[in-house]
Amino acid sequence: MLSEKYKDEIADILSRYPVRRSALLPLLNLAQREEGYVSETAMKEIAGILRLTPPQVYEVVTFYTMLHLKPIGKFHIQICKSLMCALVGSDQLLEWLHRLLGIKPGETTPDRLFTLSTVECLASCGTGPMMQINDDYYERLTEQKVGQILADLRREGTSPLKSGPFMLPEAVRGHPLHSRSNGSPG
Amino acid sequence: MAEYEKILLKNMEQPRYTGSLADYEHAGGYQALRKVLGKVEPAAVTEMVKKSGLRGRGGAGFPTGVKWGFLPKNRDATYLCCNADESEPGTFKDRQLMERDPHQMLEGIVIACYAIGAEIAYIYIRGEFALGTAIVERALAEARAAGYVGRNILGTGVTVDVWVHRGAGAYICGEETALLESIEGKRGLPRVKPPFPATHGLYGKPTVVNNVETLANLPHIVNRGPEWFASIGSPPKSTGTRIFCVSGHVQRPGNYEVPMGITFRELIFEHAGGMRSDKKLKAIIPGGASAAFFTDQHLDVKLDFESVAQAGSMLGSGGVTVMEEGTSMVWAALRLMEFFYHESCGKCSPCREGSSWLVQTLRRIVAGGGRWEDLDTLTDLCQNIGGRTVCAFGDALIAPVVSTIKHWRHEYEELIQEAEAKRVSPLEAAILAH
Numbered sequence: 001m002l003s004e005k006y007k008d009e010i011a012d013i014l015s016r017y018p019v020r021r022s023a024l025l026p027l028l029n030l031a032q033r034e035e036g037y038v039s040e041t042a043m044k045e046i047a048g049i050l051r052l053t054p055p056q057v058y059e060v061v062t063f064y065t066m067l068h069l070k071p072i073g074k075f076h077i078q079i080c081k082s083l084m085c086a087l088v089g090s091d092q093l094l095e096w097l098h099r100l101l102g103i104k105p106g107e108t109t110p111d112r113l114f115t116l117s118t119v120e121c122l123a124s125c126g127t128g129p130m131m132q133i134n135d136d137y138y139e140r141l142t143e144q145k146v147g148q149i150l151a152d153l154r155r156e157g158t159s160p161l162k163s164g165p166f167m168l169p170e171a172v173r174g175h176p177l178h179s180r181s182n183g184s185p186g
Numbered sequence: 187m188a189e190y191e192k193i194l195l196k197n198m199e200q201p202r203y204t205g206s207l208a209d210y211e212h213a214g215g216y217q218a219l220r221k222v223l224g225k226v227e228p229a230a231v232t233e234m235v236k237k238s239g240l241r242g243r244g245g246a247g248f249p250t251g252v253k254w255g256f257l258p259k260n261r262d263a264t265y266l267c268c269n270a271d272e273s274e275p276g277t278f279k280d281r282q283l284m285e286r287d288p289h290q291m292l293e294g295i296v297i298a299c300y301a302i303g304a305e306i307a308y309i310y311i312r313g314e315f316a317l318g319t320a321i322v323e324r325a326l327a328e329a330r331a332a333g334y335v336g337r338n339i340l341g342t343g344v345t346v347d348v349w350v351h352r353g354a355g356a357y358i359c360g361e362e363t364a365l366l367e368s369i370e371g372k373r374g375l376p377r378v379k380p381p382f383p384a385t386h387g388l389y390g391k392p393t394v395v396n397n398v399e400t401l402a403n404l405p406h407i408v409n410r411g412p413e414w415f416a417s418i419g420s421p422p423k424s425t426g427t428r429i430f431c432v433s434g435h436v437q438r439p440g441n442y443e444v445p446m447g448i449t450f451r452e453l454i455f456e457h458a459g460g461m462r463s464d465k466k467l468k469a470i471i472p473g474g475a476s477a478a479f480f481t482d483q484h485l486d487v488k489l490d491f492e493s494v495a496q497a498g499s500m501l502g503s504g505g506v507t508v509m510e511e512g513t514s515m516v517w518a519a520l521r522l523m524e525f526f527y528h529e530s531c532g533k534c535s536p537c538r539e540g541s542s543w544l545v546q547t548l549r550r551i552v553a554g555g556g557r558w559e560d561l562d563t564l565t566d567l568c569q570n571i572g573g574r575t576v577c578a579f580g581d582a583l584i585a586p587v588v589s590t591i592k593h594w595r596h597e598y599e600e601l602i603q604e605a606e607a608k609r610v611s612p613l614e615a616a617i618l619a620h
Contacts (some may be wrong), residue, residue, distance in 0.1 A: 016349045018263075018306075019389055024371030025354055029313075050371070063373040063531075064354035066313045082275045083475070083521040084433045084507055120357065120525045121275040121475075122314050125505065126431060126439030135316035165205070165285040165321065166278070167198065169440030 002045055006030060010049065020050045024060055028067055037068040065119070073108045073115035075153050078132045082121040085128035093129040094118065096143045100150055113154065126168045136162035187456040188448075193406050193418075193427050194399065195443045198286035205321070207328040210289035216334055218408035219293050223300055224342035231301035235404070238412035239425035244269055244360070244397030245474065245503045246578070247491050254302050256384035257392045265393040266299050266307040267369065268401055270322075271353055271360040273312055275475035275525055276505025279429040279441050280398035284311070284318045287402075288325035292348065294401030296335060297408060299346040302394055306347050310365050313354040323350055357529035361577050362395040364531065375533045376577035399429060399504075420447035424490030428501075432458040434508035435465070444489075446501075451485040454508055465510040469593075473502025475522050476582030478589035479515070499589070515594040516601055519586045520548040526583035534575040540567050541583055548587070556602035564591065564598075 003010060013026045027049065031042035043057045050057075061067045077097065081090050098104060101114050108115040124130045127139035131146075138149055138161055145161060152159035197203050197213045210216070222231055236251030257264060268291070272280040283291055295307050311319050326348060329335040337345045351369050353359050359368045363377035366388045387393020403426060407415045416425045424446040430453055433439050437459030444453065450470060454460065461467055470480040472489075478499040480487070487497045494501045509518065527541040544567055547560050568584040575581075591598060610618070 016347075019370065021371035022351075022369055025352065025368065029352060029354065052371075060371065060373055064313070064356050066355035081521075082525050083518055084276050084505075086521050087434050087507070087509060087513065087518075119355075120528050121273055123272045123278045123281050123312070125276050125278050125433035125507070126441070127278075128433075132314060137317070163317070165317070166282045167286055168278070168282070169438045 002027070002031060002034065002042060003049060005034070021052060024050060024052070024057065025064070028057075028061060028064075032067060035071075036074075037071050074113050075133050076115050076117065078117045078119045078122070079105075080120070080122045080124060080128065080130055080132075081118040082125075084121070084125035085130060088128040090129040093131065093141055093146070096141075096146050097131075100147060114150075127163075133162075139163050188452070190427070190444050192443045194283065194287075194290065194402050194429060195441065197290065198282070203286075205285075205287050205289065205325070207289060207325070207332060210287065214409070215289050215405070216293055218405035219296055219334060220340065222297055222408055223339060223344050228301045228303060231297065231408070234412045235301070235407060236412075238407045238415040239422060240400065240403055240407065240415065241424070241491065242397055243399035243403075243428065243504065245274060245476070247501060250396060250400055253384065253396075254298075254394055256382065257302055257394070258385055261303070261392045263306075263389075263391045264302055264304040265388040265391060266295065266302060266304040267362075267365060267388065267393060267395045268295055268307060268309040269360060269362065269365060269395050269397045270309050270311040270315070270318075271365060272315075272398070272503075273357045273360055274503040274505055275522070276431060276433055276471060276507045277474050277503040278431045278433075279504060281315060281318055282441050283398050283402055283429075284315070285321050288322045289329065290402045290405060291322075291398050292325060292329050292335065294404035295348055296339065296346050297404045298394070298396060298401055299348075300344055304394070305345050306349070308349050308351045308369055308388075310351050310353060310359065310369060312359075313352050319350060319352055326350065356531070357525075358531040358577075358579065361579065364577070365395060366393065373531070375531050376579070378576050419445040420488065420490040420492070423492055424501075428489065428504050430489065431503075431505045432508065433505065435462050435467075435510040435513075436460065436508050437462050446490040447488050447493075449486050449488055450480070450506070453489060453506060454485070458508070461508070461510055463510065465512060467508060468511045468513055469509040469515060469518070471505070471507040471509075471586075473500045474505035475525060476500070476578075476585055477502045478585040479518075479593060481593050499585075514552075515590045515597050516548065517552050519590045520545070520552050522586040523548055523583070526579070530579065530583070534580065536571045536574040537580045537583065540571040540580075543567050544583070544587060551598060551601050551605075554601070554605050554608075556598075556605045558602055558606065560602060561591070561595075561598055 013023045027046045031038050044054050047054045047057045103116050105116050105118045129141050130139040149159045149161050232254050240250045241247045299307050335348050356374045358364045359374040361376045364374040368374040383393040419425045427443050428446050429441050429443045442457040467482050491501050523545050527545040530537050530541045532538045568588050571580045572584050
């Protein structure tokens with residue numbers, strides 16, 4: 001039960017809003033952090049806490065792409081496929097991941113470690129191709145870098161190649177994509 | 187290359203600047219707040235912002251002081267929402283402003299709240315920005331502990347509580363009324379306007395929604411005066427600097443803060459280092475995915491609100507995407523349309539159904555299955571989406587299609603011609619079958 005385990009956090013969230021329902025996204029976030037997805041039990045419990053009907057909770061969950069109704073892999077890899085990343089090789093990134101993990105977007109590896117998704121713009125347009133894995137951004141990817149990141153994640157659960165506080169331009173010299181042709185078919 | 191004084195990126199470009207409260211204060215941070223709170227009448231702060239000519243940096247470019255002026259005279263609760271839902275493809279400036287200098291934005295938020303009489307502000311940060319959220323939360327904790335945020339700020343009796351509200355993955359929540367719905371715990375569906383948020387906003391109360399970059403400008407306007415701000419850029423209508431996010435096929439993609447009014451040529455070829463290879467520039471998206479494409483003939487257009495509008499597009503969110511020779515414009519339109527199709531909230535039929543038709547038609551053309559009537563279908567669809575939806579999303583989504591057909595119609599025709607040439611007529615098929 002969320003309300004027992006996160007009693008203080010829930011009270012803190014509720015105190016920020018004059019209307020209870022506003023706590024819906026924060027609580028769904030909390031539920032997903034706890035279970036890796038938003039379960040039916042969690043939705044019912046949240047409905048109870050916020051004095052909503054379960055369908056009022058469900059209709060919100062289905063609107064927001066970051067909320068999952070089913071369990072996914074331990075590491076959720078999201079590749080930005082919007083135009084700006086596509087111009088600098090996001091289709092290629094998808095191929096690399098397919099080669100390395102043997103899965104296509106929407107699939108999870110049999111060991112349930114990795115789930116692959118394509119998503120729309122993650123505000124990383126100057127540093128593509130890029131991917132988000134769980135909370136972290138990985139930018140200016142190359143095939144070698146992707147392999148390294150996956151190996152790090154398997155071994156350590158995290159990777160030092162993740163992005164820190166964002167600043168661009170900074171040392172962009174030697175960016176490997178500058179010498180590669182773009183990913184567009186035309 | 188011309189060097190310009192930076193305003194918003196100045197602190198973070200100093201070596202060893204971490205964005206901590208100590209660093210920000212050392213750089214002169216929170217002086218504007220001290221100058222204003224309890225010393226200058228709130229209405230006078232609004233006047234100052236009006237005089238500066240500051241216009242919204244989120245996309246629409248509405249004058250900030252005028253927006254504040256729409257709040258009703260007699261009101262009880264008033265809210266400020268900081269729009270940090272940065273998700274317009276091509277735009278990545280608010281991310282940098284939040285992750286590198288969060289206190290600059292927070293000081294702007296408190297000043298704005300003081301001016302409009304809001305005691306609560308919500309910072310709506312897109313859900314994917316986990317790092318940005320953590321950095322802003324940490325800065326908020328510092329600001330609260332130092333008495334810059336919370337009850338009785340610096341002993342002036344002014345109260346401003348600031349809370350972070352995380353989104354959960356929905357582009358449309360950057361539309362201001364969808365953002366309000368989202369904070370209210372609902373699906374992010376834009377509201378019918380009027381009434382506008384100034385009178386009926388969050389929880390039905392008077393509300394102002396301002397973008398991160400807009401708010402970050404406020405401390406500087408207070409410190410150096412509205413006349414100073416109004417003298418930068420292309421006065422009188424496009425004052426101040428803009429952070430242009432340059433992406434695509436350039437040498438040095440990145441955020442460049444320059445006075446409004448420099449040309450695309452200067453931004454792309456001097457600041458962003460020009461094209462990444464010897465391929466020539468073919469197309470520019472001047473202001474995020476919602477802006478109509480420009481060609482190489484537009485390189486001398488000035489980057490200010492009026493000039494870009496006059497040339498047939500919009501300055502929008504400041505996202506400038508550059509494409510080189512060899513990039514298929516039909517393919518580019520398709521990639522953007524896939525974005526809009528994915529992000530349409532589904533409230534209005536022309537946008538929901540139209541974006542789906544547009545994607546299917548463009549996919550067919552790109553995949554080599556185009557038909558001559560497809561060009562008319564695309565044009566017809568666009569004419570029936572623009573201006574027929576509750577929010578500006580409908581107008582935005584047709585921009586890439588309309589503008590690529592306008593400038594590169596021959597690319598559509600070539601793809602279709604090729605497909606038609608390969609197509610076997612029913613008669614031929616019947617003969618072949620025998």
